[in-house]
Every structure is written in C-alpha cells, then in structure tokens.
Amino acid sequence: MASKSWLNILTFLCGSAVGFVLCSQLLSILLEEQKDIQPSVLHNDPHARHSDDSEQNHLEGQMNFDADASQHKDENTDIAEKLYQKVKILCWVMTGPQNLEKKAKHVKATWAQRCNKVLFMSSEENKDFPAVGLKTREGRDQLYWKTIKAFQYVHDHYLDDADWFMKADDDTYVILDNLRWLLSKYNPEDPIYFGRRFKPYVKQGYMSGGAGYVLSKEALKRFVEAFKTDKCTHSSSIEDLALGRCMEIINVEAGDSRDTTGKETFHPFVPEHHLIKGYLPRTFWYWNYNYYPPVEGPGCCSDLAVSFHYVDPTTMYELEYLVYHLRPYGYLYRYQPALPEKMLKEVSQIYKNEDKKVNQEPLKEKHK
C-alpha cells in the first residue's frame, strides 16, 4: 500500500513538473520577443543582391521635414531647411512585397521622411503601404528591369517635382541633409550622377547599387530617352553595372562624391566594416573595385556621409539616433565644411535676419 501511495505522489509530481515546463515554454513563446542574432555578413560578390526582391509599390506622400525638430529647442535648422527648398530630391526605394514590413517600413520610419518626395518601388502595387507596382517579376535577375521601369515611372510622373533622383535599397540608410550639401555645388541641368564609384568594367567607373546613386534631372531624361531609342537596352541583370555602362554611352558623367578632404560619402557597407582596420580581408573584392584609393579606419568615412548599405532595421534606428539625436555638447568638430558660394549669400541673409527678426516667414515655411 505504501509503495502505491508513493507511486501516486510520484505520478502527481511528474505531472505537475511536465505541466509547469510546458506552460512556461508556451508563455515564453507568447510573451517574449525574439532575439535576433546578427551574423557578420561579408558579401562575397559585389553584385550580390538581396535574395527576396519583389514588387513595386505606389507613390508615397510627402512627409513633414521637421518631424522631430520640435524636440530640440536649441537646434537651428534654417540652413537645412533652405537646402531642402533649393535642392529637391526625389528618392525611390527598391523593395518588394515580402520586404515592405520587414525592411521598407523602417526606411519609411527614418530617413525617407527627409526626401522632398519618396516612392517605394515593388513589382506589385500596395495601396496601404503605399508602394508602386512596376509590373515586373520577382527575383535578383529582375533588378535592372525594376530600375529601368522605376526611373521611367519617376520621369513620367515626377520629372518637374525634383532636381535630383536618388535610388536606394530598402537596406540603405541615406542622410539627405548631407546629400543636399554635396549636390548643392552642382547643376541639375548637367548630365551627371553620383554614388560610390567603382572602377572595373566601365572606363569612367560606375556607381555601386546598394550604396545608392543619384541622377541629375538631365541624366534621368537621357537615361529614359536612351531606352526609347535603344541606345541602351536591358543588357544584363547586374543593375549597377548595366546602368553604369548606359550612363557612359549617353555621356552622363560619373561624378566624384568625395568630400572636400577626399573622404568617401557613399558607403557600400555599415560604418563598422569601414572603420575597423582589417574587418574586410585583403582578398575581398572591395579593395580592387574602389575607384579612388580605399581607406579603412578613421579616414574611411566623411563626417558628412551620405549613405551606408546592408543596414538592418536595428541599425537604421541606431544611425538615425547617432546622426539626428546624440551629439557631443559644445564640441567644435574638426571638419567645418562650407556652403557653396551661391548659397552663402542667402545664408548670411538668414543670420542677419535672425537678429532683426524680419523676413522669417519664407524661410520658416513648414512643408506639409
């Protein structure tokens, strides 16, 4: 009899243990967030693109430039606002249906707001996101098709709404204020385009797709025209290379996007990969591709960097925090870049007016 009651107790205890464990597992699945393990990614092929690429989405409305300016009472954004008006940039982001919620959403929540106009391009229209449908298929081999169609779409609908037309991926982080500074020295009527310049295959070089590239209005016009007249065709599926070849054919200049100290502004990787000496192995393709002498360590990246690539969602927000929020109080940065001459006159006007508090209205106009 005693052994039977022991057995009963044991059975009961086993049951409660099993119940407890099962329940805690269930609860932990329900309650806890998933931990993301980020493997360090070395992309072995310069033309390797993201495996799940998809469709196109329709137009994205304009966002308020000053979305978070109210947070910073001591921050003066007059110059940035002036540049916003003077250097109009339309951004289109290469994405697809599977990536809208996974990646494009975070682009939309961060840097996309600062474009004068932003469009999310997918193979399939999505009215809610919103995203433009380019009516292509899915897949890596579709990238150049999507690019051609995206630029065509932008040309047909928004040519007059911007001066410069930027293409980025849904894992590219772009600092629009710095892009405007870079482009303010140039004329959108000139046939020129900028990005991270690579040297192989194309005599004048071509721009890395992932780091993003930006076409002048004239460059866009010529590009679209070239496909109508068959000057350029869908020659390959390697988007950035094919586009670079076309640019050369139509006499659009591959610009030098480096800052006034010679530091690169468009980056094909995240800051860590460029800043840490030895991170990218010597045998990596990158060292042979860069048009200008590549630099690793602190000289790699301009203070006024324009883009980074292979940026995962967490890093999107981290960069947003580091660029637009965290700062060293009172610090006099070593690099003090100047505005181009034509802008300097207008800016000095701003500072004169600050004291007099006259004529503030046109400059303080908010963009709705």
Add this chain to the structure above:
Amino acid sequence: MLSESSLFLKGVLLGSIFCVLMTMLGHIRMDYGKRRRHYEHHHLQAPDEDILKLAEDERTNLSKSFRVYCIILVKPKDVRLWAAVKETWAKHCDKAEFFSSENVKVFESVNMGTNDMWLMMRKAYKYAFDKYGDQYNWFFLARPTTFAIIENLKYFLLKKNSSQPFYLGHTEKSGDLEYVSVGGGIVLSIESIKRLNSLPSIPEKCPEKGRKVWDVSEDKQLAVCLKYAGVFAKNAEDSKGKDVFNTKSVGIFIKEAMTNHPNQVVEGCCSDMAITFNGLTYNQMYVMMYGVYHLRAFGHVFSDVLVFLPVNASDND
C-alpha cells in the same frame, strides 16, 4: 491505470496553474518595482537648455572650469577593450588613468595589486584624491566596457558646485540602499571623494575589503560607504527625465524600443545628451566615436553655452 493517468493530469493542471501564477506575479513585481523606483529614487536633471547668454571668452573659461579625472578599472582579461578605451573616449578626459589588478606589459597602468574590485575601487579613489585632489574637481569612474562622452558630462555638471557632495550616475535600488551602478559610470565631486577618503575603516560601516561571503558588488559597497559619509546617490536625467548614464548599449535600447513602442523607436530610445553607454565591444567603441564626433547632418546648427575643442593626438575624433 485510470486513477494514475487522472492523477498525472491533475498534476499537469496544477503545474500549469502554478506556472501562470508565478509569471503573473513576476510581471506584477517588475511593474511595482518600476513604479516604486520612479517615486522613491532621487534624481538630478541636466541644466535647462536656455540658461545663459555668455560672451565667447566667458564660454571658454566656463568650459575650462570643469576638470574631469577619469578612473578606469581594468583587469588583464580586459586588455582589448582597454586598448579601445585608451584610443577613443579616454582622450577626452582632462586626465585618464587605468587602474589594474596587476601589472600588464602592454599598457601603462597604476597597479592596485589586488583582484578584489571593491578594494581596487577604494584604492583608486584614494590614489586619485591624494595625488590629484587639488587639480581636478570631478572624478568619473568606469569599466572598460563603458563608452563615455565627456563633453556631455561637463554639460550635465553645469551649475553644479563640486564642493557639494555629488554622487551621480544610473541608480538602482537594493532594498533600502540606492546606489550608482558601475556599468553606467560613477561621478563623484571632489567633496564626495574627500569624504570617502576621510572615512575611518569600520568593517560594518565601510569595509576595507570586499566581502567574499555575501558577494556584495563594488558599486553597492561604495554606496554604503558614501552613505555613511553623508553622500547619497542621485539618478542623472536630462530635462525630459531620460537617463543620461546608461547601463546598456544603443543597440539594446533600440531593440527594446522596436518591441515596446515600434512607432516611436528613436524618440523612445535614449537621451540626446547621453553621457554613457555600456556593454560595448571593441568595434563598437570606434563606431561610437565616429557616430558621436564625426557623423552628423549638415545644416543643423546648435548654439551651445560651452565650447570644447578637439583633443590633440587623437585619430578617432
């Protein structure tokens, strides 16, 4: 057979109920703990942004009036992070010294000759006070896993009199004891360090050596001693109530924000005037240096009361 299986099932049921209860209790305790902390801890805020309108030279003089001595406690196993700290943010301290448990060939350090963290800390404070008490007015102690922005520390200390007993950082509560967590960095004014050093060694009030049995961490130990000397911990916050000393890295904050408030990730993350982050890797130290001292958006201009020039012999900023 039937009675056994029903017994088993009853056990399963009980186990599940117990588990649910425990989870719920755990959440309630956490919430209660958070609320309790909010009402009962002491906090200190950064100066209001529009305080003084000063002339250029007045600003320079004011900026120079903060003399921060940095104490970084290291052990041989920390050598990689030590290297990173040495090459990055430590250069922004008015003086930075590394206090190690033993002599390490690769780097210069002040040898504390002990593995006990509390003893190391105590000796380091004594050393700093004895040698530099008349040259520095603020003492910042950190571990090599911490990244610090000394300029933001100085801004935070604006209008705080160092001859008052300040003991600041990210505070936590252990029972009745409010202490500054060493992970987020510990700030002591000269007055606090003076009082700490003039304490007689009374084992119950302020032990010489760390207690191995109870394994009280060195930051709690420090709080106990300081409390005895009449110095109390205060949590440092910005004008919006956000912590400026952080015991986690930016990445962790972002990940948490993406889960807890996905529509306000960056807004809900961290202070614009954050002073420290903790738990960084060697690589992240360099990324932070670039992110803080280089990377920025053109056309955003600030009119700051203080002025800090770039430091000499420093590549990473």
